[in-house]
Amino acid sequence: ENKVFVARRIDKLETDLNVRLFRRHNKGYLLTEHGLALEQETKKVDQQIYQIQRVFKDKETELSGKLVISKPSSGGINITPLISKFIKQYPKIQLDILVAHNSDDVDNFEADISVVLTNYPAEHMIGTDIGLLPIYIYGSEAYFRQPNKNDIQDLDWIIWKDDSGRTDMESIIKGIVPNPSIVLRTNSYAEMCEYIAEGIGVSMTSPIGLPSDSKLIPFRKDKYSFDIHLWLLSHPDLRNNAKVQVFKKFFVREIQEYV
CATH class of the missing domain: 1.10.10 (Arc Repressor Mutant, subunit A)
Structure with a gap:
């Protein structure tokens, strides 16, 4: 019919x-x-x-109703603990989390605020630079206990292929290790973490990018540390929106322990 x-x-x-x-x-x-x-x-x-x-x-002044937050499709940052805390503090704001595979989600007005890991934010957006997010080399304790894993040249690498195209992990690794031993590539950030935990090899991520129950440890982070900017982006026509402003202030305050 x-x-x-x-x-x-x-x-x-x-x-x-x-x-x-x-x-x-x-x-x-x-x-x-x-x-x-x-x-x-x-x-x-x-x-x-x-x-x-x-x-x-943009004229909204009430801290209630829907707020659409865009976050990276996978990897780099785990904002789950912050989202949980925000919901408890502002129960009348209904969060709609949008997984962004590229920057089009913000450009096409699908998100009110976008959490972005990039050193080159879109110029036409209102951007709040949260700070530099440290990136370290992580592996399992059992992996690093092996006798032949003391130098960066000896490590086996698991490459995360970022679908958004913002992060080229393989190029970064080849910039510090001329001929890296790449044992596995995956476009799943969650699986990358599982492979590292299994002791297959190491990879690069930020402390806030790890699962909350992760037991992975950094490899010589005093020597091998890489930074990427963490941004909150929103459209100019939402500069006065109450929900957007309160989320920005909350996020900036709560994320400081990681940057």
């Missing part, structure tokens, strides 16, 4: 516009050239409507 209803609506739309928008296929509907053009135009209209809504959203 729903399929019949959809088919009728499509027929009516094509009749009203006097163009063919879809090609019927045994697996469903495929957009024609006119259909693709209409799709792009509707996306523009949708974004314009969303921008108008944000003008009014």
Whole structure:
């Protein structure tokens, strides 16, 4: 019944516009050239409507309702403890955590605030530089107890491939170790941590990027320490939004023990 209803609506739309928008296929509907053009135009209209809504959203003064937070898809930073604490302090604010695979989530107005690890933030955003997040080489205690793992040249590396493209771990490692022994690559940050805990090798992350129950230890962090900036980004049209401002102040205060 729903399929019949959809088919009728499509027929009516094509009749009203006097163009063919879809090609019927045994697996469903495929957009024609006119259909693709209409799709792009509707996306523009949708974004314009969303921008108008944000003008009014900037006037919000109540610490209640939805707040969309964008965070990296995986790796680098674990903000779970901070989110838990924020919810307890501001129970009327409903957090919507958006996993960002790239910077488009902020640019397309999908997030109110974005937590970003980068040394090159978007210039058109309002940015709060939280500080430098230290990055260390981590491995398991059992791995480092092996007699031949005392020098950085002797280590076996597990490479995390960042889907967002912001972090090129392999290039960083090859910058400090000419011919590193790379035993495994993965685009899953959680699995990377599991492989390290299993004693397969070492990798690079920040203290706040580790699971709360992690027993991994840093390798000579007095000598091998790398920094990356931690930013909070938001749109200029939300500069006066009460929920955005209170989250920023909270995050800046609570994250200080890590930067």
